[in-house]
Amino acid sequence: MAARGAPQAVYVRIANALRGQIESGQLEPGQQLPTEHALGAEYEVARATVRQALTLLKNEGLIIPARPRGYFVRKIRRSIYRPQAEFRPRPHFAEMDQWMEEQAEDGREPSQTINVEIVNPPHEIANRLGLKPDEMTVVRRRIRYLDGEPFNANDSYFPLSLVSTSEIMVPHDIQRGANEVLAELGARQVRAIDEIEVRMPTPTEATQLDLGPGTPVAVIRSTGYTADDRPVRAVVTVLPGTKHVIVFERDRLDPDD
Amino acid sequence: MAARGAPQAVYVRIANALRGQIESGQLEPGQQLPTEHALGAEYEVARATVRQALTLLKNEGLIIPARPRGYFVRKIRRSIYRPQAEFRPRPHFAEMDQWMEEQAEDGREPSQTINVEIVNPPHEIANRLGLKPDEMTVVRRRIRYLDGEPFNANDSYFPLSLVSTSEIMVPHDIQRGANEVLAELGARQVRAIDEIEVRMPTPTEATQLDLGPGTPVAVIRSTGYTADDRPVRAVVTVLPGTKHVIVFERDRLDPDD
DNA sequence: TAGTGGTCTAGACCACGTG
DNA sequence: ACGTGGTCTAGACCACTAG
Numbered sequence: 001m002a003a004r005g006a007p008q009a010v011y012v013r014i015a016n017a018l019r020g021q022i023e024s025g026q027l028e029p030g031q032q033l034p035t036e037h038a039l040g041a042e043y044e045v046a047r048a049t050v051r052q053a054l055t056l057l058k059n060e061g062l063i064i065p066a067r068p069r070g071y072f073v074r075k076i077r078r079s080i081y082r083p084q085a086e087f088r089p090r091p092h093f094a095e096m097d098q099w100m101e102e103q104a105e106d107g108r109e110p111s112q113t114i115n116v117e118i119v120n121p122p123h124e125i126a127n128r129l130g131l132k133p134d135e136m137t138v139v140r141r142r143i144r145y146l147d148g149e150p151f152n153a154n155d156s157y158f159p160l161s162l163v164s165t166s167e168i169m170v171p172h173d174i175q176r177g178a179n180e181v182l183a184e185l186g187a188r189q190v191r192a193i194d195e196i197e198v199r200m201p202t203p204t205e206a207t208q209l210d211l212g213p214g215t216p217v218a219v220i221r222s223t224g225y226t227a228d229d230r231p232v233r234a235v236v237t238v239l240p241g242t243k244h245v246i247v248f249e250r251d252r253l254d255p256d257d
Numbered sequence: 258m259a260a261r262g263a264p265q266a267v268y269v270r271i272a273n274a275l276r277g278q279i280e281s282g283q284l285e286p287g288q289q290l291p292t293e294h295a296l297g298a299e300y301e302v303a304r305a306t307v308r309q310a311l312t313l314l315k316n317e318g319l320i321i322p323a324r325p326r327g328y329f330v331r332k333i334r335r336s337i338y339r340p341q342a343e344f345r346p347r348p349h350f351a352e353m354d355q356w357m358e359e360q361a362e363d364g365r366e367p368s369q370t371i372n373v374e375i376v377n378p379p380h381e382i383a384n385r386l387g388l389k390p391d392e393m394t395v396v397r398r399r400i401r402y403l404d405g406e407p408f409n410a411n412d413s414y415f416p417l418s419l420v421s422t423s424e425i426m427v428p429h430d431i432q433r434g435a436n437e438v439l440a441e442l443g444a445r446q447v448r449a450i451d452e453i454e455v456r457m458p459t460p461t462e463a464t465q466l467d468l469g470p471g472t473p474v475a476v477i478r479s480t481g482y483t484a485d486d487r488p489v490r491a492v493v494t495v496l497p498g499t500k501h502v503i504v505f506e507r508d509r510l511d512p513d514d
Numbered sequence: 515t516a517g518t519g520g521t522c523t524a525g526a527c528c529a530c531g532t533g
Numbered sequence: 534a535c536g537t538g539g540t541c542t543a544g545a546c547c548a549c550t551a552g
Contacts, residue, residue, distance in 0.1 A: 009540060019460075036519065046542045051519090059316050059470070061457045068518035068549055078454070084507055194505045197335070198455050198475045198498030200318045203276075213316070216473030216498065218455045241455030241473065248451045248505050250341055266521060293538065303523045308538090325531055325537035 011052035014043055018053065022062055022073055033063060033071040061214030061242065074212075074242075081152075081244045083194050083220060110151075112144045116171045118160060121234075125157045128223045128234045136160040138168060140178070143208065150209040153238045162187060162232060178233070179224075187232045189224035196220050196246070201238075209240055216241045268309035271300055275310065279319055279330055290320060290328040318471030318499065331469075331499075338409075338501045340451050340477060340494075367408075369401045373428045375417060378491075382414045385480045385491045393417040395425060397435070400465065407466040410495045419444060419489060435490070436481075444489045446481035453477050453503070458495075466497055473498045 008016070021027040034042065039050040054071060057063045063071045121129070121137040129137070140156045156178065158168055167174055167181050174181060179189050197219045201211050211217070217238050224233035239246065265273070278284040291299065296307040311328060314320045320328045378386070378394040386394065397413045413435065415425055424431055424438050431438060436446050454476045458468050468474070474495050481490035496503065 011540075016460075035517085037517090046544090047519095048543090049541060052540080054519095055312070059457065060459075065519065067520075068516095069551075070518065083505070190508075192507045194507065196453065196475070196503040196505075198473050198496070198501070198503075200316065200471050200473060202317075203273075214457050216455050216457060218453070218475070239455070244455075246453040246455075248340070248453075250449045250451065251447075268521080292536085294536090303525090304538095305524090306522060309521080311538095322538065323531095324529085324539075325535090327537065 010043070010045055011049050011056070014039065014045070014050065014053035015056040018057060019060075019062065022057075027073050029073050029075040031073050032069070033073070035070055058212075059214045061212075061216075064212050076242050078243055078245045079146075079151075081239060081246050082248075083192075083222060083246065084248060108146045109148070110144065110146055111148070112142055112173070114140060114142045114171045114173065116140050116169055121157055124221070125234050125236075128221070129157065129159055129231045131159060138163055140168065140171075150240075151243060152240065153205070153209060155236045157234045157236075158182075158232065182224075182232055187226050187230070189232055190227045192222050192224045194220055194222045198241075201240075205238055209238065211240055218244065218246060220246070267300070267302055268306050268313070271296065271302070271307065271310035272313040275314060276317075276319060279314075284330050286330050286332040288330050289326070290330070292327055315469075316471045318469075318473075321469050333499050335500055335502045336403075336408075338496060338503050339505075340449075340479060340503065341505060365403050366405070367401065367403055368405070369399055369430070371397060371399045371428045371430065373397050373426055378414055381478070382491045382493075385478070386414065386416055386488045388416060395420050397425065397428075407497075408500060409497065410462070410466060412493045414491045414493075415439075415489065439481075439489055444483050444487070446489055447484045449479050449481045451477055451479045455498075458497075462495055466495065468497055475501065475503060477503070 018027070018033065027033065033039075033054075036047050036050045036054065039053075040047045043050070054063065054065075058065065061076075062074055064074050065071050117139050118136055119139055120134065121131065121139075125131075125137065126133075126135070131137070137157045138160050140158075142154045142156075144151045144154065162185060163169065163181075166185060168178060182189055198216060199219070201209070201215065201217045205211065205217060206215075209217075217240055220235075220237040220239065222233075222235040222237070223231050224235075225231050275284070275290065284290065290296075290311075293304050293307045293311065296310075297304045300307070311320065311322075315322065318333075319331055321331050322328050374396050375393055376396055377391065378388065378396075382388075382394065383390075383392070388394070394414045395417050397415075399411045399413075401408045401411065419442060420426065420438075423442060425435060439446055455473060456476070458466070458472065458474045462468065462474060463472075466474075474497055477492075477494040477496065479490075479492040479494070480488050481492075482488050
């Protein structure tokens with residue numbers, strides 16, 4: 001009965017069966033799975049074995065336990081995140097349009113919390129900003145919410161010496177954008193580099209962003225430079241994988257490949 | 258004893274203790290953890306409880322079980338992946354240089370497998386290429402290895418009508434690059450859009466790329482366009498999160514934010 | 515208050531690679 | 534051959550929240 005060369009564990013076969021039902025749409029997003037007890041009866045195994053199967057699917061991000069109601073097929077919905085937004089106001093690629101519409105169509109309620117601190121930056125930041133040891137930074141920590149649910153987190157670091165007297169110190173939204181403030185300080189950011197790391201969240205991040213099991217994150221570390229190559233801003237953005245698609249556009253400038 | 262408001266489960270506290278030792282460096286990457294039996298004795302709990310703790314850390318990507326030797330602290334090493342490489346030959350940002358060197362420093366042995374098929378493309382591809390139903394595509398499926406270990410997977414789709422007589426059909430490496438072949442066919446790709454999705458791997462991907470538990474992937478869907486906005490190439494790249502950092506550079510073109 | 519998943523125990527046997 | 538983690542059982546009690 002077992003597939004040749006793969007005498008699967010019972011719990012793996014149960015997981016496969018359920019995964020198949022999810023992928024085939026037989027179990028739809030948002031729909032409830034049978035209870036652990038019911039699955040145990042159906043497959044004639046102990047509850048612990050059913051549990052192993054469900055744990056597997058949980059960690060694949062396919063199902064979510066909602067105690068004490070039961071397990072549900074995860075509903076995933078991703079919004080477009082464009083790091084280039086500040087530099088390139090208007091994208092234009094055919095199949096993106098529908099996405100943009102989709103996103104705009106429903107009036108989701110955005111909100112955010114901002115707090116500003118003066119801190120000795122972590123190494124990863126100090127390196128990117130080219131700071132001397134003990135040189136302080138201002139961090140603007142922002143958490144964005146959509147309909148009350150955490151959406152992403154965003155920490156912007158600036159050299160304290162650069163922004164100490166500016167609006168960046170104020171824990172409110174900066175309407176014209178932080179970049180405009182930098183420009184007024186003679187440090188307009190004209191180029192940036194983004195480094196994207198993909199990993200499982202730390203427990204801190206999981207709590208802060210209310211991440212269920214099987215939810216990886218993308219961490220984007222952006223470093224902004226002035227025209228004379230001086231780093232003036234380092235941003236660490238944490239995006240839950242289930243809620244975002246990161247989009248970049250590439251234009252070839254030199255015809256040389 | 259339990260923190261106020263957070264009467265943690267035993268296995269969570271064990272996991273926290275071990276995580277702390279890993280983060281503090283008390284347990285170094287590559288080092289072996291105590292056995293399940295030993296941990297059970299140390300914390301005076303059943304093996305199943307220790308197991309829950311270890312499962313947690315496994316799914317956070319912190320430890321790897323290497324049966325029957327024991328659990329080991331995961332060693333992570335990421336290489337730079339630059340989607341823009343074909344368009345921008347030379348990056349130049351201070352703190353990147355060390356990384357590039359790091360990557361080059363050790364003679365890791367790259368290899369790859371390529372196979373070419375003619376297939377009816379999945380919807381996600383047909384949409385991006387703007388194909389009619391039943392219009393066929395050529396896929397070049399490539400898996401890259403480093404020192405024999407799977408490194409990433411890369412499927413390039415081309416409209417069959419465009420490339421049917423070209424070198425793209427040949428299952429070998431194309432030295433001058435697929436883009437040059439497209440150019441010769443009058444379909445030079447001059448612009449592209451990248452969509453990055455972050456999620457847990459499917460079982461198929463996990464097997465193909467030999468992914469351990471707690472290893473998320475980045476899926477990059479790139480669509481390449483000609484100067485007259487015709488999509489000519491769609492690429493799906495799957496990058497194990499533990500082995501890659503995706504790097505983009507942004508240049509502001511319009512001075513308008 | 516009933517029923518769900520969450521946690522935990524105390525055992526058992528197995529598969530597998532290292533020595 | 535040994536010891537590891539992998540799997541599975543058959544119970545038990547608890548915490549939470551929908552009804």
